[in-house]
Amino acid sequence: xxxxxxxxxxxxxxxxxxxxxxxxxxxxxxxxxxxxxxxxxxxxxxxxxxxxxxxxxxxxxxxxxxxxxxxxxxxxxxxxxxxxxxxxxxxxxxxxxxxxxxxxxxxxxxxxxxxxxxxxxxxxxxxxxxxxxxxxxxxxxxxxxxxxxxxxxxxxxxxxxxxxxx
Amino acid sequence: xxxxxxxxxxxxxxxxxxxxxxxxxxxxxxxxxxxxxxxxxxxxxxxxxxxxxxxxxxxxxxxxxxxxxxxxxxxxxxxxxxxxxxxxxxxxxxxxxxxxxxxxxxxxxxxxxxxxxxxxxxxxxxxxxxxxxxxxxxxxxxxxxxxxxxxxxxxxxxxxxxxxxxxxxxxxxxxxxxxxxxxxxxxxxxxxxxxxxxxxxxxxxxxxxxxxxxxxxxxxxxxxxxxxxxxxxxxxxxxxxxxxxxxxxxxxxxxxxxxxxxxxxxxxxxxxxxxxxxxxxxxxxxxxxxxxxxxxxxxxxxxxxxxxxxxxxxxxxxxxxxxxxxxxxxxxxxxxxxxxxxxxxxxxxxxxxxxxxxxxxxxxxxxxxxxxxxxxxxxxxxxxxxxxxxxxxxxxxxxxxxxxxxxxxxxxxxxxxxxxxxxxxxxxxxxxxxxxxxxxxxxxxxxxxxxxxxxxxxxxxxxxxxxxxxxxxxxxxxxxxxxxxxxxxxxxxxxxxxxxxxxxxxxxxxxxxxxxxxxxxxxxxxxxxxxxxxxxxxxxxxxxxxxxxxxxxxxxxxxxxxxxxxxxxxxxxxxxxxxxxxxxxxxxxxxxxxxxxxxxxxxxxxxxxxxxxxxxxxxxxxxxxxxxxxxxxxxxxxxxxxxxxxxxxxxxxxxxxxxxxxxxxxxxxxxxxxxxxxxxxxxxxxxxxxxxxxxxxxxxxxxxxxxxxxxxxxxxxxxxxxxxxxxxxxxxxxxxxxxxxxxxxxxxxxxxxxxxxxxxxxxxxxxxxxxxxxxxxxxxxxxxxxxxxxxxxxxxxxxxxxxxxxx
Numbered sequence: 014x015x016x017x018x019x020x021x022x023x024x025x026x027x028x029x030x031x032x033x034x035x036x037x038x039x040x041x042x043x044x045x046x047x048x049x050x051x052x053x054x055x056x057x058x059x060x061x062x063x064x065x066x067x068x069x070x071x072x073x074x075x076x077x078x079x080x081x082x083x084x085x086x087x088x089x090x091x092x093x094x095x096x097x098x099x100x101x102x103x104x105x106x107x108x109x110x111x112x113x114x115x116x117x118x119x120x121x122x123x124x125x126x127x128x129x130x131x132x133x134x135x136x137x138x139x140x141x142x143x144x145x146x147x148x149x150x151x152x153x154x155x156x157x158x159x160x161x162x163x164x165x166x167x168x169x170x171x172x173x174x175x176x177x178x179x
Numbered sequence: 180x181x182x183x184x185x186x187x188x189x190x191x192x193x194x195x196x197x198x199x200x201x202x203x204x205x206x207x208x209x210x211x212x213x214x215x216x217x218x219x220x221x222x223x224x225x226x227x228x229x230x231x232x233x234x235x236x237x238x239x240x241x242x243x244x245x246x247x248x249x250x251x252x253x254x255x256x257x258x259x260x261x262x263x264x265x266x267x268x269x270x271x272x273x274x275x276x277x278x279x280x281x282x283x284x285x286x287x288x289x290x291x292x293x294x295x296x297x298x299x300x301x302x303x304x305x306x307x308x309x310x311x312x313x314x315x316x317x318x319x320x321x322x323x324x325x326x327x328x329x330x331x332x333x334x335x336x337x338x339x340x341x342x343x344x345x346x347x348x349x350x351x352x353x354x355x356x357x358x359x360x361x362x363x364x365x366x367x368x369x370x371x372x373x374x375x376x377x378x379x380x381x382x383x384x385x386x387x388x389x390x391x392x393x394x395x396x397x398x399x400x401x402x403x404x405x406x407x408x409x410x411x412x413x414x415x416x417x418x419x420x421x422x423x424x425x426x427x428x429x430x431x432x433x434x435x436x437x438x439x440x441x442x443x444x445x446x447x448x449x450x451x452x453x454x455x456x457x458x459x460x461x462x463x464x465x466x467x468x469x470x471x472x473x474x475x476x477x478x479x480x481x482x483x484x485x486x487x488x489x490x491x492x493x494x495x496x497x498x499x500x501x502x503x504x505x506x507x508x509x510x511x512x513x514x515x516x517x518x519x520x521x522x523x524x525x526x527x528x529x530x531x532x533x534x535x536x537x538x539x540x541x542x543x544x545x546x547x548x549x550x551x552x553x554x555x556x557x558x559x560x561x562x563x564x565x566x567x568x569x570x571x572x573x574x575x576x577x578x579x580x581x582x583x584x585x586x587x588x589x590x591x592x593x594x595x596x597x598x599x600x601x602x603x604x605x606x607x608x609x610x611x612x613x614x615x616x617x618x619x620x621x622x623x624x625x626x627x628x629x630x631x632x633x634x635x636x637x638x639x640x641x642x643x644x645x646x647x648x649x650x651x652x653x654x655x656x657x658x659x660x661x662x663x664x665x666x667x668x669x670x671x672x673x674x675x676x677x678x679x680x681x682x683x684x685x686x687x688x689x690x691x692x693x694x695x696x697x698x699x700x701x702x703x704x705x706x707x708x709x710x711x712x713x714x715x716x717x718x719x720x721x722x723x724x725x726x727x728x729x730x731x732x733x734x735x736x737x738x739x740x741x742x743x744x745x746x747x748x749x750x751x752x753x754x755x756x757x758x759x760x761x762x763x764x765x766x767x768x769x770x771x772x773x774x775x776x777x778x779x780x781x782x783x784x785x786x787x788x789x790x791x792x793x794x795x796x797x798x799x800x801x802x803x804x805x806x807x808x809x810x811x812x813x814x815x816x817x818x819x820x821x822x823x824x825x826x827x828x829x830x831x832x833x834x835x836x837x838x839x840x841x842x843x844x845x846x847x848x849x850x851x852x853x854x855x856x857x858x859x860x861x862x863x864x865x866x867x868x869x870x871x872x873x874x875x876x877x878x879x880x881x882x883x884x885x886x887x888x889x890x891x892x893x894x895x896x897x898x899x900x901x902x903x904x905x906x907x908x909x910x911x912x913x914x915x916x917x918x919x920x921x922x923x924x925x926x927x928x929x930x931x932x933x934x935x936x937x938x939x940x941x942x943x944x945x946x947x948x949x950x951x952x953x954x955x956x957x958x959x960x961x962x963x964x965x966x967x968x969x970x971x972x973x974x975x976x977x978x979x980x981x982x983x984x985x986x
Binding site for chain 1: 206207208215707871918
């Protein structure tokens with residue numbers, strides 16, 4: 014199958030690649046770039062485990078071809094922490110508030126939450142819940158994910174942090 | 180004499196991060212940075228990809244199978260069919276339930292999406308192309324999807340391979356579509372109780388077919404090294420050691436030449452206990468091609484082929500006195516096992532531990548009978564976040580108790596209070612043979628009732644029912660009460676085995692000279708946080724900080740043999756092994772301490788992280804010091820080193836319990852049910868990490884919410900799965916999922932070394948009947964007795980319609 018040349022930015026680094034037109038973005042990221050943080054959970058764009066940030070929007074990378082990302086700037090979970098390895102407030106919040114268990118949804122959930130907090134810096138609980146409705150978690154029951162995002166929202170806006178759940 | 184000022188015992192205990200603290204999880208560090216190591220992340224040189232050709236029919240004869248076009252596609256390496264596997268005797272594989280299951284269909288397909296051929300190609304896209312090029316000609320046959328029709332005299336024969344066998348793995352078969360009949364209890368005693376009863380109830384209580392659907396599907400990478408004759412399989416295995424043993428028995432490769440590795444697992448919930456056709460085909464493909472072969476299920480394959488749960492149809496009868504004391508229980512279950520009996524139960528228990536069905540109540544007599552049947556549905560019958568068939572049992576008895584309360588005109592909480600087993604009755608032997616280890620049920624239920632102000636809820640409900648009758652509201656309020664007893668921690672070798680291997684579990688702890696530790700266990704976390712919690716047990720037992728303890732699971736080469744993680748058995752069995760191994764280490768350390776302090780062993784006492792001389796606490800040796808001493812200063816005649824292994828055969832199961840209360844508001848015009856409140860009180864004995872316990876309960880309740888309120892693996896009359904993706908199979912998101920309130924009491928297990936009972940599955944067991952009771956409770960004042968799950972909008976609207984509420 015004829016391949017197409019694409020140029021994009023992934024986690025701040027320029028990437029040039031030849032891809033088949035039918036290659037899904039998730040497979041390009043995971044298999045060609047070895048960015049295995051984003052996962053495939055459902056194949057029907059319901060679960061959001063494959064969520065990445067693309068040009069300022071959360072996208073499900075299982076529902077997009079790699080060629081459609083030509084020219085785009087993409088951030089995956091691997092690009093969320095600071096260049097010096099400092100954890101993002103969301104990463105810290107997910108750990109502090111026990112917002113993850115098996116970890117499979119976590120990369121998509123954190124990347125989505127990062128965009129959500131840019132869309133709505135101080136979201137209400139209902140806004141958080143609807144903001145992550147495209148990301149399914151089978152382990153946590155969401156309550157501590159909501160707390161984790163609230164933790165990050167507070168921290169990012171310089172507020173005081175509350176104690177862990179329970 | 181140690182000169183420096185020592186921190187207090189309490190300060191030292193806190194610094195260990197041991198039992199009872201909300202230790203943050205060790206595993207999170209990699210997961211929050213996208214650095215988990217899951218099976219599909221594995222990329223090996225030359226790796227090929229396998230994909231299945233699957234049956235579009237629920238029941239059909241294969242008239243012809245042509246792989247030539249697929250094989251001709253560039254990038255396709257091979258296409259395996261039953262004809263290729265048959266000479267190797269691998270076209271069928273043994274199941275855990277004593278049946279066999281087709282790996283690739285030979286003459287017939289028996290359920291939709293059954294595996295027919297396995298394509299091996301250079302990448303997953305080419306493999307998928309080739310799947311479409313395999314030509315199969317089918318002759319459709321009559322289909323059975325209703326288990327009540329499976330044993331009709333003229334029912335189609337499903338399993339031609341065993342149609343003449345009158346004896347199955349669990350005794351006589353009554354019909355060619357019958358699998359087993361299993362009975363327990365006192366039939367005559369029950370008949371007598373019913374003949375004397377003031378009040379009886381009888382209801383068919385069905386628990387629909389559902390699926391555990393962890394977010395990561397089942398998958399593996401098999402790599403056979405022809406030079407060494409060794410096989411390595413990375414896979415999503417909840418029980419890696421059992422998989423290795425099965426792989427050895429099937430493949431005839433010696434067990435020591437098979438390396439099974441379960442890396443990070445993206446949730447299991449029972450889905451990843453069994454052995455599947457994909458594993459066998461990937462292994463065969465790697466042996467044939469000499470290179471690694473990866474197999475990854477997609478979601479549709481996951482929901483429709485690997486490991487369903489439930490599909491239990493329970494005709495339930497209770498006898499009682501008119502003042503509400505239960506006097507007898509009778510249950511007949513029709514169990515739909517699908518096309519092959521691939522239930523994942525301990526060998527001697529074809530219906531799992533369903534005989535926990537007397538629940539938390541003091542039934543003087545009971546009888547239970549289960550008939551398993553074949554149907555044209557996927558095989559499985561796994562314990563989806565519960566001990567074997569315990570969720571079915573809890574749903575059965577908790578619905579039945581509510582139905583009895585309704586008939587008696589009693590409040591459901593009052594009926595439960597009247598019949599709960601009393602604290603002084605423990606250890607309690609149930610009418611169906613279990614010995615409940617410990618419990619304080621009345622305290623738990625009373626705490627739950629008080630916490631939600633149950634009386635006020637009932638008063639509000641009465642007011643609102645009157646308002647509804649007056650036409651002032653279109654909402655019905657329901658209050659659901661459930662009290663459950665789990666039976667977990669399988670299990671004692673006297674009655675629990677898998678393929679003849681007793682269901683012990685293991686822990687091996689090795690202390691390094693600097694006082695850091697590696698512990699390896701026979702279980703396998705799929706999100707439960709074992710790397711965090713086992714270290715907490717060790718920290719409290721031997722006084723070394725949890726942060727200095729690495730916990731490792733899942734590699735059969737390094738971990739001691741264990742039966743894996745399911746049925747809430749990790750804490751009751753491996754957690755016990757961990758404590759026992761730690762105690763062996765501590766005993767040796769005590770001898771070393773006595774030697775170094777020049778006192779008798781008995782003159783020492785343990786204090787948090789050290790042995791100190793009784794009455795002279797300034798003279799002590801810390802565990803860290805003793806670790807070093809173990810490698811250079813042991814007493815004469817003692818072997819150096821400090822490590823221990825424990826294989827723990829539990830003396831009994833553990834019996835966690837809980838009291839749940841749910842408040843719902845049902846809109847009779849839309850059928851929408853809003854969960855206003857959900858309160859869950861759990862008693863799991865000693866609490867290892869309250870943060871993780873709470874997380875487990877939130878997650879299990881959310882799964883219970885999904886099951887009760889919307890999930891069903893549904894087949895149409897032609898055998899098509901109509902709910903085979905997340906488009907159709909209800910997956911709760913953050914929007915629908917209620918907020919959870921958690922609470923606890925603590926009744927330690929008397930036989931577990933640290934008193935812990937296990938908790939992960941309780942919320943699924945107790946949650947489902949609690950939601951169901953709440954919805955039923957909303958309608959019961961209008962004359963409704965039992966509404967089947969799932970309580971989705973449509974079904975609930977239909978109930979309202981049938982009750983004439985839309986006129």
